Amino acid sequence: MSLKKLFPFLIWLPLIKDTWKDDIIAGITGTIIVIPQAVAFAMIAGLPPIYGFYTAMITPLIAALFGSSFHLISGPTTTSSIVVFAVISKFANPESEMEAFISLAILLSFMAGVIKLVMGFAKMGKLVNFVSHSVVIGFAAGAGILIAFKQLKYVFGIEVPLGSSFYEIIDYIILHIQETNLYVLGVALGTLLIAFVIKKIKYISRLYMLIAMVLGSVLAILLGGSLHGIETVGNVPSNLPPFKVPDFNFEDMRLLTTGAITLALLGLVEAVSIARAVALHSHQKLDNNQEFIGQGLSNIISSFFSSYASSGSFTRSGVNYQAGAKTPFSAIISAIGLMLVVLFFAKFASHLPKPAMGGIILLVGYNLIDFEHIKKITKSSKREFIVLMVTLLGTLFLELEIALFLGIIISLFFYLERTSKPNIAVFGKNSADKFINLIRDDSAEECPQLKMIRIDGSLYFGAVDGISNYFAELYDKNDYKHLLIIANGINFIDVAGAEWITHEVLKWQKRGGGIYFVGLKIISQDVLKKGGFIQTIGSQNFFKDKNTAISTIFKKLNKEQCLSCKVKLFNECKV
Structure with missing residues (x-):
C-alpha cells in the first residue's frame, strides 16, 4: 500500500x-x-x-x-x-x-x-x-x-x-x-x-x-x-x-x-x-x-x-x-x-x-x-x-x-425496468450487401431459414421473462429452425439467464435446428463455462465472427429450400 x-x-x-x-x-x-x-x-x-x-x-x-x-x-x-x-x-x-x-x-x-x-x-x-x-x-x-x-x-x-x-x-x-x-x-x-x-x-x-x-x-x-x-x-x-x-x-x-x-x-x-x-x-x-x-x-x-x-x-x-x-x-x-x-x-x-x-x-x-x-x-x-x-x-x-x-x-x-426489456434488433442484408437492422433499412431482406437477431442488454434474472416471451412467439409463429444471435451487445449473463439460454437451445435443437452465438464477450461466457452450460449447448455453436458462423450454419440449411429461394442472401447461396 x-x-x-x-x-x-x-x-x-x-x-x-x-x-x-x-x-x-x-x-x-x-x-x-x-x-x-x-x-x-x-x-x-x-x-x-x-x-x-x-x-x-x-x-x-x-x-x-x-x-x-x-x-x-x-x-x-x-x-x-x-x-x-x-x-x-x-x-x-x-x-x-x-x-x-x-x-x-x-x-x-x-x-x-x-x-x-x-x-x-x-x-x-x-x-x-x-x-x-x-x-x-x-x-x-x-x-x-x-x-x-x-x-x-x-x-x-x-x-x-x-x-x-x-x-x-x-x-x-x-x-x-x-x-x-x-x-x-x-x-x-x-x-x-x-x-x-x-x-x-x-x-x-x-x-x-x-x-x-x-x-x-x-x-x-x-x-x-x-x-x-x-x-x-x-x-x-x-x-x-x-x-x-x-x-x-x-x-x-x-x-x-x-x-x-x-x-x-x-x-x-x-x-x-x-x-x-x-x-x-x-x-x-x-x-x-x-x-x-x-x-x-x-x-x-x-x-x-x-x-x-x-x-x-x-x-x-x-x-x-x-x-x-x-x-x-x-x-x-x-x-x-x-x-x-x-x-x-x-x-x-x-x-x-x-x-x-x-x-x-x-x-x-x-x-x-x-x-x-x-x-x-x-x-x-x-x-x-x-x-x-x-x-x-x-x-x-x-x-x-x-x-x-x-x-x-x-x-x-x-434501471431494472429498463434492463428487464433488452432491445432485440432483427438483421437482414441490404442492397449494399451489408447486414443491417431492418428498422434502419426496410429494404433489407432476411434469409427464409436463418433468423438473425442482435440482443442489446444483459441476460439476467430480471430480463429472462421478457426475452423468453419474444423467443416463444418467434418459435411458435414461424417456421425458422435456425437462429443466429449477434451477442456482442450482451454485457453479462447470470445463472438464471444461462439456464434459460440452455433450455431454449435444446428446444430449437429438438426441432432439427439450433441457436448459435457470434461475438459473445468473454466476461459474458464466464457463468456459461463455470456452470457447464457450454458443454450442454455445444461449444461448436459459439463463433468469433459472423462470416464463419454463417458459413458453418449454411451447411445445416435445407438445400432443397435453398434451390427455390429467390433471396440468395449469403455468399454461400450464390455458389
Missing part, C-alpha cells in the same frame, strides 16, 4: 503553497458560519451547546486529513443530531439524566465511526454508486430550499417553533407575517444585498461572504441591535474539548447497536451525497471508500474528545466551496479558527447577529440549486425527472434519509 493511500492528505499537501490564501479565506468564513450552527445542532441532539463546538472543532480536522473530498466539511448536522436524540432518548432523559445522556451520545459516535471505518476497509464505497446523478441533484436542490426556509425565522424575526418541518415553517410564517420585525428583516436583506454587490466586484469577490457578515454586523449595531430585537449568537464557551475515553459498557453498546448502524449508514449516504453534489461543480474525482474511512476515523477519534456523531454538512460544505476553498486545508483552518475564537474571541463572536447569518445562508441555499442540470434532466428524460422530483420533494416534506432512499429505490426500479 502506498503512503498516499495510507495518508491521503499527502495528495493535497503540496498544493497548499499555491492555494493557501483561498483556503484561509474559506476557512475563516466557515469558522463564522459554524458558530450558531454548533449551538443549534447540539440543542437538537439534546446536548449542551458546548458539545456542538467540540464536534465542530475535531471532526472536520480528522475528516479533512483522511477523507477524499477537497470541499466536504464534516461536523454536527441536522440529520445526525436528530438521530442521536432519537436513539439516546430511549435510554436516558436529557432533562433529568444529562450525564448519562452525554456518555451514551459519545459512545454512539464511537460505534457509528467503527461501522463506517469497517465499511471503508471492506471497499463498500461502491454502494454509493447506486445513488444516481438525478438523486444527487434533487437532494442538493431540496436541501438548498430546506436550508433557506429554515433561516426564515432569523430573516423575519418570527419565533418559528423549534423542529418545524418545511410546510410548518411556511404555514407559521404566513399566519404570523404581521409579527415581522422590520429591523431584523433589514439586517438580513441588507446582508444579502451586500453579498450580491461584493460578489460582483472583481478583486474582492472571493471575500463576499466574510465581508457581508462583517458589514451585516455593523448594520445591526447601527439599527439598534438588541434594543430592536436583533438577536446575536449569544454566549460562546471558552474552553477546548477535553480528552476523555468513552465509557465502553457492554450493555450500553448492545442497546446502541441498531442505532449505531442506522446512524452510520445515514451519515455515510449524507456525507458522500454532499461530496458528490459539490464535486459536480468542482469536477473532482472522489474515492468513496476513502471517504468512508475518513468519516469513520473522524467519529472514532472525536469521541475521545467529548464529541458526538457527525457527518458532512450541506451548508458548511456549500459555503466552503463558494468561498473559494481549493483543498481540505480550509477545513483545518476552520477548525483551528473555531478553537481560537472559543479561546480568545468568544466575547466578540457572541455579538454576531443571527439575521446576518440567515441572509448569508439564504444565498448558500440558493446556490445549491443546480438550475442548469435540472433543466437538462427535465428536457432529456421523464424517468430521471421523476427521480429528481421525488428526491427533491421528499427532502422538503420527509426526513432527509427517507428522501435519499426513495430516490435511490425509484432510480433502481427504473
Whole structure:
C-alpha cells in the first residue's frame, strides 16, 4: 500500500503553497458560519451547546486529513443530531439524566465511526454508486430550499417553533407575517444585498461572504441591535474539548447497536451525497471508500474528545466551496479558527447577529440549486425527472434519509425496468450487401431459414421473462429452425439467464435446428463455462465472427429450400 493511500492528505499537501490564501479565506468564513450552527445542532441532539463546538472543532480536522473530498466539511448536522436524540432518548432523559445522556451520545459516535471505518476497509464505497446523478441533484436542490426556509425565522424575526418541518415553517410564517420585525428583516436583506454587490466586484469577490457578515454586523449595531430585537449568537464557551475515553459498557453498546448502524449508514449516504453534489461543480474525482474511512476515523477519534456523531454538512460544505476553498486545508483552518475564537474571541463572536447569518445562508441555499442540470434532466428524460422530483420533494416534506432512499429505490426500479426489456434488433442484408437492422433499412431482406437477431442488454434474472416471451412467439409463429444471435451487445449473463439460454437451445435443437452465438464477450461466457452450460449447448455453436458462423450454419440449411429461394442472401447461396 502506498503512503498516499495510507495518508491521503499527502495528495493535497503540496498544493497548499499555491492555494493557501483561498483556503484561509474559506476557512475563516466557515469558522463564522459554524458558530450558531454548533449551538443549534447540539440543542437538537439534546446536548449542551458546548458539545456542538467540540464536534465542530475535531471532526472536520480528522475528516479533512483522511477523507477524499477537497470541499466536504464534516461536523454536527441536522440529520445526525436528530438521530442521536432519537436513539439516546430511549435510554436516558436529557432533562433529568444529562450525564448519562452525554456518555451514551459519545459512545454512539464511537460505534457509528467503527461501522463506517469497517465499511471503508471492506471497499463498500461502491454502494454509493447506486445513488444516481438525478438523486444527487434533487437532494442538493431540496436541501438548498430546506436550508433557506429554515433561516426564515432569523430573516423575519418570527419565533418559528423549534423542529418545524418545511410546510410548518411556511404555514407559521404566513399566519404570523404581521409579527415581522422590520429591523431584523433589514439586517438580513441588507446582508444579502451586500453579498450580491461584493460578489460582483472583481478583486474582492472571493471575500463576499466574510465581508457581508462583517458589514451585516455593523448594520445591526447601527439599527439598534438588541434594543430592536436583533438577536446575536449569544454566549460562546471558552474552553477546548477535553480528552476523555468513552465509557465502553457492554450493555450500553448492545442497546446502541441498531442505532449505531442506522446512524452510520445515514451519515455515510449524507456525507458522500454532499461530496458528490459539490464535486459536480468542482469536477473532482472522489474515492468513496476513502471517504468512508475518513468519516469513520473522524467519529472514532472525536469521541475521545467529548464529541458526538457527525457527518458532512450541506451548508458548511456549500459555503466552503463558494468561498473559494481549493483543498481540505480550509477545513483545518476552520477548525483551528473555531478553537481560537472559543479561546480568545468568544466575547466578540457572541455579538454576531443571527439575521446576518440567515441572509448569508439564504444565498448558500440558493446556490445549491443546480438550475442548469435540472433543466437538462427535465428536457432529456421523464424517468430521471421523476427521480429528481421525488428526491427533491421528499427532502422538503420527509426526513432527509427517507428522501435519499426513495430516490435511490425509484432510480433502481427504473434501471431494472429498463434492463428487464433488452432491445432485440432483427438483421437482414441490404442492397449494399451489408447486414443491417431492418428498422434502419426496410429494404433489407432476411434469409427464409436463418433468423438473425442482435440482443442489446444483459441476460439476467430480471430480463429472462421478457426475452423468453419474444423467443416463444418467434418459435411458435414461424417456421425458422435456425437462429443466429449477434451477442456482442450482451454485457453479462447470470445463472438464471444461462439456464434459460440452455433450455431454449435444446428446444430449437429438438426441432432439427439450433441457436448459435457470434461475438459473445468473454466476461459474458464466464457463468456459461463455470456452470457447464457450454458443454450442454455445444461449444461448436459459439463463433468469433459472423462470416464463419454463417458459413458453418449454411451447411445445416435445407438445400432443397435453398434451390427455390429467390433471396440468395449469403455468399454461400450464390455458389
